[in-house]
Amino acid sequence: MRDQAANFFVAVRQSGWRVIVMAMGFYILLYPVYRSLDAAISHGIHRRGGTYTVDLRAMSDFELNQIDGKTQDIPKPFRDLDGKPVMLVGQMWSPTGAGGKVRNFDLVYSIGNCCFIGPPKVQHFVHASVPTGRNVEFSAAPVIVSGTLHVGVQKAGGAVQSIYRIDVDNVQPN
Amino acid sequence: MNVFELVAKQMRQRALSTWLTLLSVMLGVALIVAILILRREGNALFGQQDYGYDVLVGVKGSPLQLTLNTVYHIDKSPGNIPYKTYEDLSHSRLYRRYVKQAVPICVGDSYKGLRIVGTLPSMFGYNDDGARAAEGERFQYRLDRSFQVADGKMFAPDRFEAILGSDVSKLTGLKLGDTFQATHGMPAPNETPDIHKEVWKVIGILRQTHTSNDRVLFIPLLSFYTIFEHGEGEIQRAMLRRGENPLAHPKPAGDEDEVQHYTFRPNGTIDLQLPVEDREVSAILVRSRGEGGFAGQALVYDLNLQPDVMAVNPATVMREFFSTFLDSSAKVLLLIAILVTIVAAASIMTTIYNSVSARRREIAILRALGATRRRILSLICLEAALVGLLGGLLGFVAGHLLGAGGSIFMDRLVGEGFNWISAGAEEWIYLAAVVVIAVLAGLVPGLKAYRTPVATNLVAG
Numbered sequence: 001m002r003d004q005a006a007n008f009f010v011a012v013r014q015s016g017w018r019v020i021v022m023a024m025g026f027y028i029l030l031y032p033v034y035r036s037l038d039a040a041i042s043h044g045i046h047r048r049g050g051t052y053t054v055d056l057r058a059m060s061d062f063e064l065n066q067i068d069g070k071t072q073d074i075p076k077p078f079r080d081l082d083g084k085p086v087m088l089v090g091q092m093w094s095p096t097g098a099g100g101k102v103r104n105f106d107l108v109y110s111i112g113n114c115c116f117i118g119p120p121k122v123q124h125f126v127h128a129s130v131p132t133g134r135n136v137e138f139s140a141a142p143v144i145v146s147g148t149l150h151v152g153v154q155k156a157g158g159a160v161q162s163i164y165r166i167d168v169d170n171v172q173p174n
Numbered sequence: 175m176n177v178f179e180l181v182a183k184q185m186r187q188r189a190l191s192t193w194l195t196l197l198s199v200m201l202g203v204a205l206i207v208a209i210l211i212l213r214r215e216g217n218a219l220f221g222q223q224d225y226g227y228d229v230l231v232g233v234k235g236s237p238l239q240l241t242l243n244t245v246y247h248i249d250k251s252p253g254n255i256p257y258k259t260y261e262d263l264s265h266s267r268l269y270r271r272y273v274k275q276a277v278p279i280c281v282g283d284s285y286k287g288l289r290i291v292g293t294l295p296s297m298f299g300y301n302d303d304g305a306r307a308a309e310g311e312r313f314q315y316r317l318d319r320s321f322q323v324a325d326g327k328m329f330a331p332d333r334f335e336a337i338l339g340s341d342v343s344k345l346t347g348l349k350l351g352d353t354f355q356a357t358h359g360m361p362a363p364n365e366t367p368d369i370h371k372e373v374w375k376v377i378g379i380l381r382q383t384h385t386s387n388d389r390v391l392f393i394p395l396l397s398f399y400t401i402f403e404h405g406e407g408e409i410q411r412a413m414l415r416r417g418e419n420p421l422a423h424p425k426p427a428g429d430e431d432e433v434q435h436y437t438f439r440p441n442g443t444i445d446l447q448l449p450v451e452d453r454e455v456s457a458i459l460v461r462s463r464g465e466g467g468f469a470g471q472a473l474v475y476d477l478n479l480q481p482d483v484m485a486v487n488p489a490t491v492m493r494e495f496f497s498t499f500l501d502s503s504a505k506v507l508l509l510i511a512i513l514v515t516i517v518a519a520a521s522i523m524t525t526i527y528n529s530v531s532a533r534r535r536e537i538a539i540l541r542a543l544g545a546t547r548r549r550i551l552s553l554i555c556l557e558a559a560l561v562g563l564l565g566g567l568l569g570f571v572a573g574h575l576l577g578a579g580g581s582i583f584m585d586r587l588v589g590e591g592f593n594w595i596s597a598g599a600e601e602w603i604y605l606a607a608v609v610v611i612a613v614l615a616g617l618v619p620g621l622k623a624y625r626t627p628v629a630t631n632l633v634a635g
Contacts, residue, residue: 094489095490097224104465105467106467119475124468154464156463156464158267158270159463161466162466
């Protein structure tokens, strides 16, 4: 056993930098493929214990009619998260609070990408509500938000205003 | 004589140097405490956590200027936008899905240094007929808080009536039933004021809001347009926007005081002859639909694609302002204050060191009378700790008094003071750190005293 290990290290030392470069090449080429395959298969949803960790970007990466969209138009894997405990990583967007403690906020995967590069879409926003009597510290850096997710179209003014909402249990720095 | 009495006696013996050391510690602590209050309360004051509206619409330019001018009534108005933008936001199908409520404001005049704002009764949660709007339909200046009339009634949208912010009476002497005339702009103290001929009657006073609105005189938007200079200016700017030459529009002949763009109807209401397409507003306050931030952000995106109009989220503007300017400035000030604290600690060390040098015989006698080396060391450190604690407490009080001064200044500037009395955890931690630093500074002379040889110093005396 010790001989085998020694031989392996000798081989690595002999092949030297070539092994390292090849490994890096494989990583660079295959990691995006792995991520794409993982996202396609899992929809960015992974179960860890009783909580689902959900990729916010995957969660908003579908087309929805912003006027007439219906709950059925939301992909089933995300609809199935309705009422489930989830953990999301994203940036806080607080339209009515300039800092300090906030009572509610929106969670987006990237403020720059969701809101300024193209027209904002309702599926990019997860409206987070903090229970009455509590509030959370606003953070400009990405945060991990855990709580119970609610999925379904909410309309006002003749258009869709929200499809994702979360009752916040906890907010912590990412 | 117990330890404290001994230390107090030592301090009294060198009263002048003790007071000077206390003063240097006090100044250092006061500076830091004032900076900590400024940073914390500045965030609370300008970085509101509960804006009642989430979009401000104004002319393209500086988002900060638009926010400061519209929300805090400071800085100059960045310019005007067509009144049609307000009509579109309120009534067009395009914006109906984003906009829950829109309120226009016009600024540009003042009375005794206080701003006059032209707006609609809807800003205060009233319909044009004077009836109170339904609970959910009232415009909110902060989350879940709408204006309330404390005395009198709401102005009619088409009469020369006014409603005052809660502090205006105190500052100007105006009361219910009084009349006033608007001054054009905000003239400098040595400038001759240009007083408009129109006269408004005070018919209501608002309940205190603890916002800059408490120092504002509100008049109906329509009456704002009746002022000759406003009407003429708007006609000329509208011509420029249409690509026409404003000089081609002949200024009405005769004395300006005689010319006007309105008449009175038989019932006393204003009949404005300024075409709607020529009217302008300074800004529009918008409450977007839905609970979340999507509708507001979508509206901001849409409006910012237009050539003349800019939309901003006031909370974001103030957040960026704080992170860019106030936080950095506060860090620099904090660094200076820390240096002052270090100088104060050095001052404690020097003062006590000199005192120990001068009292070597005294210390030797104490030792000869049975005081251990440790007791001598603890006496010196206790003296340093007491100087740190007393200086720290005095500085703590002085820092809060500086905060009170800042609060009065801000109250005069924007109509809002801040909570300068309460102390945050940072201040208590800093106070404890000052005492620890003072003890550490006292260790150097303390060790000198610790090593003082008894025999030599007794003989030397």
